[in-house]
Amino acid sequence: MEYRDKGLTVNPIYNAASFCFIPAPEERSMKIIPPSFEILDDLDQQSLAIRIEACGRICYKSEDKITESSAEPFIRKIIKHGHNSVAEMAVVTIRVAVENEAAITALLATVPRYLRIDRLDALTLLITGSVRGFREICLFHPEVPMVQAISAYLAARHPLFYFDLTPADGWKDRPGINVEKVPLAEVEQLAPELLARHRHMAVKFVVNRAITHEIVRHRPCSYLQESQRYCRYSESKFDNQVTFIKPLFFEEGGPEFLLWEEAMRETERLYLKLLSTSTPQAARTVLPNSCKTELIAFANLVEWRHIFKLRTSAAAEPSMRSDDPAFRTIP
């Protein structure tokens, strides 16, 4: 508005912060896309490091930076920065056999909230935890013999995740506690109740911010989301524009849809103008619920069942149980 008021025909606006030219609104077509989702089961076949990097980069939309050797530095960096939720995106299942009950009692006394623990028999446990879950039990309860045995086992196989946790006198050997990995193929053969607790699935949603706000209310999940603090939508990798999710409430081309479209266009204009003098985290304060965002939700099958039960009922937000064919196919 301001540039028009001054009688300037400043088309395009020069965006000093991102060194790119932003076309004036009337020259720009808005990006409106339908919602979608993808079950990330391909990642189940990848190493823990590759999986964590692939999920973690959604926050910064820096997937283009993935190379054959980028996972390790990426993971070291996010751990050093304390962005630990990224390390929740990969789980490991182990079987731990002990010689006496005391070892199990000592582990359970730590109240390991973020590990799934089931007894296979009197002295054998099935434990599933994320990289973060195993790292933090090592960090907070290093004196517990079973924690020492599990940490030593995992550190030997995945030194990257323990680079900052190795005790000064090395990992302790714990005779009488036998740890072994349970491969995914074996997890999938577990009895239904155990399978539901130990098998985890990641789903990537491309939806609007209102929907992700509802999804993240489900607590026993791990989440990573595209960050409006870091992503600068004036950059060329975002096609220099904000992307919006087509609302299912309005018929395309109808009067309500046109009103919505007008609001989004104006919002985008203001956002891009703010970006010319402000940071993305400041400019995002004008972005609406309809803004497209990407979210990865990672949970076990028990929690997914709970989510489907709540979010496919008639009481749920219609966009959540959208008629879009993509959503209709969620099992």
Ligand SMILES: Cc1cc2nc3c(=O)[nH]c(=O)nc-3n(C[C@H](O)[C@H](O)[C@H](O)COP(=O)(O)OP(=O)(O)OC[C@H]3O[C@@H](n4cnc5c(N)ncnc54)[C@H](O)[C@@H]3O)c2cc1C
């Ligand atoms: C139709 C509908 C309308 C809604 N409307 C609103 C609204 O108006 N305002 C609003 O704020 N939210 C609303 N919500 C969100 C809702 O309140 C829940 O936050 C959300 O659905 C998460 O579900 P949940 O609490 O059952 O379980 P989750 O967070 O998915 O947890 C799964 C299970 O873990 C257990 N659990 C997890 N955390 C705890 C805990 N701290 N204590 C005890 N047990 C726990 C419970 O057994 C729970 O069932 C709505 C949800 C729906 C489906």
